[in-house]
Amino acid sequence: MAFTKNIINHTKRLLLLITILSFTALSVTGCNPSNFRSNATQKVPQLVTSILSDPKTFNYPLSSESPNIFGYTYEGLLSQNPLTGELEPNLAESWEVSEDKLKITFTLKDNLKWSDGKPLTVDDVVFTYNDIYLNEDIPTDVRDMLRIGKERKLPTVRKVDNRRVEFSVPEPFRPFLQSGGAAILPAHVLRESVKTKDQDGKPKFLTMWGVDTPPEQIIVNGPYKLERYDTSQRIIFRRNPYYWRKDAQGQSQPYIERIIWQIVESTDTSLLQFRSGGLDAVGVTPDYFSLLKVQEKQGNFQIYNGGLSASTSFISFNLNKGKRNGKPLVDPIKSRWFNTVEFRQAIAYSIDRQTMINNTFRGLGQMQNSPISVQSPYYLSPEQGLKVYNYNPEKAKELLLKAGFKYNAQNQLEDPQGNRVRFALLTNAGNKIREAMGSQIKQDLSKIGIQVDFTPLAWNTFLDKLSNTLDWEASLLGLTGGLEPNDGANVWSPQGGLHMFNQKPQPGQKPIQGWEVAPWEAKIHQLYIQGAQEFDEAKVKEIYAESQKITQENLPFIYLVNPYSLGAVRNKFAGIKYSALGGAFWNIYELKILK
Secondary structure, eight states, X not given: OOOOOSSOOTTOOOSOOBOSSTTOTTOOOSSOGGGTOOTTTTTSOEEEEEESSOOSOSOGGGOOBSSOSHHHHOOOSEEEOTTTOOEEESSEEEEEEOTTSOEEEEEEOTTOBOTTSOBOOHHHHHIIIIIIITOTTSOOHHHHXXXXXXXXXXXXXXXXXXSEEEEEXXXXXXXXXXXXXXXXXXXXXXXXXXXXXXXXXXXXXXXXTOTTSOGGGOOOOSSEEEEEEETTTEEEEEEOTTOOOBOTTSOBSOOOOEEEEEEOSOXXXXXXXXXXXXXXXXXXXXXXXXXXXXXXXXXXXXXXXXXXXXXXXXXXXXXXXXXXXXXXXXXXXXXXXHTOHHHHHHHHHHSOHHHHHHHTSTTOEEEOOOSSOTTSTTOOOGGGTOOOOOSOXXXXXXXXXXXXXXXXXXXXXXXXXXXXXXXXXXXXXXXXXXXXXXXHHHHHHHTTTOEEEEEEEOHHHHHHXXXXXXXXXXXXXXXXXXXXXXXXXXXXSTTSTTOGGGOOOOTTSOOOBSOOOOHHHHHHHHHHHHHXXXXXXXXXXXXXXXXXXXXHHHOSSEEOEEEEEEEEEETTEEOOOOBTTTBSOTTGGGOEEOO
């Protein structure tokens, strides 16, 4: 599962985010920041980057996508170092796991404060988990990450004393510590909104901290607080004076006073602004690499290569067989195609991924075959037995004929009932790389007689189809990844919020009649449960190896290309430690601007 690196990742969110901005890791600015700098603020140490679209909410638990502000504004009890993969203290100074592995006790740091100067205490931790994340009245993907075992039970959380909080789990759960990375929220600001119900009986919390909320009302604990948001223009962050980190000399961190995100819907504009010298960073997409590489010295910047990205890119078919109000979500004729495994395998064999790498990615990537990131110790390589689908249109045709499809006199593919095979492939507009991928897929599938209607859509329209109306046939998108496979539990659980290829209605959505789960689908979910319960590392690897084999055999996602994680950053910053998992600014708190 989005990974974009236009937000810092030092707080390692456990949510799996849809990648809106895939391959635009640090894309920067549509408007020159000098246009609104005053003489008084020109010398303020600042970082200017950009995002491709407006954030959808400032309410952390209700967010399930990027771009979002939370990497700058919130921290959890601990975080995962994107260079080493090690868990490190954040708001907690330490933690202890009981011998039976059923209790984890966190000890908070002393004198923590919120951005309004109020104390951050154990009570905030207990409130965040018990009143928000574990509250069934609040639809949040964080809860999916906290569910444990086959019965999907949730932990209990209690205050031990003024410094310690105890989490109890119903059974041993290996990845549970990582749930300590979820943001801690301010009880003194939000408690009343959780208790109070609106006229529909829903917590008022669900309407708290929308993007129209005055920035001063957003209380945070991260290195930066929200200072200003101008819709479709920019977001400005200001250093949080109450942030807990200090350097070895006792100086408060972060050092950079202000961060500006320009909101621009064109990566070409971002490139122009970066090359003009007014911007500090830009994501290096393959089509920009050669151009920027020869300008490194002249432009006073460096292109960083973090290795293969931790994101995935794929096409997926809507496998949902259900109905709403008596109407099938997917045309039954097409649903039969999509739910035929030979059809999905034929599609995989028909996509010339090496040509996609050579042309669209300029050679800056590798073929992708697994839902688990290559950086993960649980990744199964093709050399270790993972099935791959190298370009083979003849094999594709063979599979289609085996499944009962046939070719007419015009060499067009038809199903056994004589229906022409044609479907719509959707993606988000504005991403040149993804649009080029979709165009090639359309061309590749035409070679085996399939007509693809490729349509890039505005993100909000695309997202509504994927997660609400479920009115789609095939999609091209991506998900974020990481080291721990269980971070993707809500993708592989049939109940999960990101189980997009066969989506169950989410809270507040209209019911679906006739929704069903395939045996292989249930098996993957079962393996993810087993993998989270197992503490023997060798057995954990075996479990996730089997899950990857099943995904590649049944292809709920047809994986495409894994690009290199590349970003160009001005040489004005000291302390850059570029990482595919964290990007350039994951350690924003310790970065300095050179004089």
